[in-house]
Amino acid sequence: MVSHTTRIAVIGGGVGGLTAAIALTRIADVQVTLFEQAAELGDVGAGVTVAPNGQRVLEKLDALEPVKRAGAIPDGPGLYMDALGNVVTDAAWEDTAKQYQNVGMYRPDLVDVLAREVAPESVRLGHRLTSVRALDESVRVEFDNGFHDEFDGVIGADGIHSRVRDSLMDVPRPVYSGSIAYRGVIDAALLPKDWPMISQVWMGEGKHFMCYPLQQRRLFNYVGFVPSTRPLKESWSAPGEVSELAAEFGGEKWDLSLRRFIDLIDHTFWWGLYDHEPLSNWSRGRITLLGDSAHTMLPHAGQGVNQAMEDAITLAFFLREADGAHEIAEAFKRYTAIRMQRTAILQNSSRRSGSQFDAQNEFADIKKRDADLHAGRDFRRSVLFDFDAVAAAERALKRYRRI
Numbered sequence: 557m558v559s560h561t562t563r564i565a566v567i568g569g570g571v572g573g574l575t576a577a578i579a580l581t582r583i584a585d586v587q588v589t590l591f592e593q594a595a596e597l598g599d600v601g602a603g604v605t606v607a608p609n610g611q612r613v614l615e616k617l618d619a620l621e622p623v624k625r626a627g628a629i630p631d632g633p634g635l636y637m638d639a640l641g642n643v644v645t646d647a648a649w650e651d652t653a654k655q656y657q658n659v660g661m662y663r664p665d666l667v668d669v670l671a672r673e674v675a676p677e678s679v680r681l682g683h684r685l686t687s688v689r690a691l692d693e694s695v696r697v698e699f700d701n702g703f704h705d706e707f708d709g710v711i712g713a714d715g716i717h718s719r720v721r722d723s724l725m726d727v728p729r730p731v732y733s734g735s736i737a738y739r740g741v742i743d744a745a746l747l748p749k750d751w752p753m754i755s756q757v758w759m760g761e762g763k764h765f766m767c768y769p770l771q772q773r774r775l776f777n778y779v780g781f782v783p784s785t786r787p788l789k790e791s792w793s794a795p796g797e798v799s800e801l802a803a804e805f806g807g808e809k810w811d812l813s814l815r816r817f818i819d820l821i822d823h824t825f826w827w828g829l830y831d832h833e834p835l836s837n838w839s840r841g842r843i844t845l846l847g848d849s850a851h852t853m854l855p856h857a858g859q860g861v862n863q864a865m866e867d868a869i870t871l872a873f874f875l876r877e878a879d880g881a882h883e884i885a886e887a888f889k890r891y892t893a894i895r896m897q898r899t900a901i902l903q904n905s906s907r908r909s910g911s912q913f914d915a916q917n918e919f920a921d922i923k924k925r926d927a928d929l930h931a932g933r934d935f936r937r938s939v940l941f942d943f944d945a946v947a948a949a950e951r952a953l954k955r956y957r958r959i
């Protein structure tokens with residue numbers, strides 16, 4: 557068995573890296589060191605959704621309750637509307653058993669809550685990975701501050717520009733979606749008293765706008781997706797122009813209540829929307845990937861954090877099964893094999909959802925788009941929300957034991 561003397565380095569202290577650190581410690585009982593380039597964890601970002609499939613992972617890790625306390629559970633299903641605010645369909649927001657509802661989380665809060673579950677002495681801030689290299693029976697990591705060390709295994713949870721991924725394969729080219737997002741939060745106290753405490757999406761031609769509550773409803777998250785040929789980087793913190801956002805959704809073609817919401821916005825960030833094609837492998841020897849580094853996806857399925865959580869717990873179960881450090885490479889290989897297909901489907905379906913919301917491509921026919929959106933609600937519930945990553949890992953492990 558791997559044990560608490562088995563040393564694993566997690567590179568990246570985002571949602572994926574932190575969940576991995578918790579899962580590897582609590583389930584695989586290995587010694588984790590988490591390296592993060594920033595001087596502080598999670599000070600940037602707007603809203604993310606922790607969906608039922610992500611919550612099942614957190615519950616298994618005894619970390620769900622603090623997340624729910626820091627987040628906001630909407631009053632009911634979200635709404636997809638046309639640009640004028642006419643309802644097209646309601647959205648899936650809970651699993652079939654009605655046990656878990658989507659929780660809107662301010663990303664800095666989510667990172668903070670998860671970081672509290674990780675032993676502080678295992679976190680190294682201000683460590684930017686510069687090199688990762690496989691040795692005969694270990695992996696050497698080097699950082700820009702001169703620090704270096706060797707570990708039994710290394711997990712790259714270092715996001716879309718992953719340095720760890722670069723050490724494993726040719727760098728996949730980011731694919732630009734053709735859209736940028738204006739995103740941020742507003743103080744919910746500014747909203748009219750009867751503002752619905754649910755997720756709402758207004759869909760116009762080529763663009764859409766989404767909002768939902770965060771932080772026990774004290775904040776409201778918003779994202780406006782608009783087409784752009786501007787060569788924006790996939791930055792999380794580039795300030796944008798509120799007036800440009802307002803102009804994108806201004807005029808009689810857009811719902812008055814949406815325009816009033818946008819009037820309340822006093823700052824915004826913009827973000828070029830990129831993903832990459834599904835990778836053909838995530839692991840080599842004792843090095844593997846997790847979260848955005850393994851499967852960057854567009855945000856339209858709301859699954860970025862949830863897939864990273866599913867990866868993290870799956871990896872922990874496979875690592876726990878390894879019979880000593882010499883089996884880490886096999887554990888990583890098996891983890892990759894069972895995660896790759898699901899995340900590739902979601903990378904593609906996130907693109908597809910973007911086209912639906914923007915009435916593009918095959919969804920330019922609005923009737924077909926609306927019917928598809930309605931049917932997609934059941935897909936989200938059964939395929940996304942009902943998915944139990946632990947049960948899937950246990951099933952896969954059983955199959956492997958028979959080999």
Ligand SMILES: Cc1cc2nc3c(=O)[nH]c(=O)nc-3n(C[C@H](O)[C@H](O)[C@H](O)COP(=O)(O)OP(=O)(O)OC[C@H]3O[C@@H](n4cnc5c(N)ncnc54)[C@H](O)[C@@H]3O)c2cc1C
Nearest residue numbers: 568570571572593600601602684685714715792847848860
């Ligand atoms: C700053 C930031 C803000 C975000 N805001 C939003 C948002 O508002 N809405 C949304 O839907 N999604 C947002 N995301 C993305 C979302 O959090 C991810 O899609 C999802 O959580 C999967 O996370 P991840 O842990 O795989 O990657 P990420 O969340 O990207 O985390 C990667 C971590 O690795 C660190 N890192 C990168 N390179 C190195 C290196 N060489 N050495 C050490 N550490 C490194 C990064 O600083 C980061 O903390 C944001 C991501 C980041 C990094």
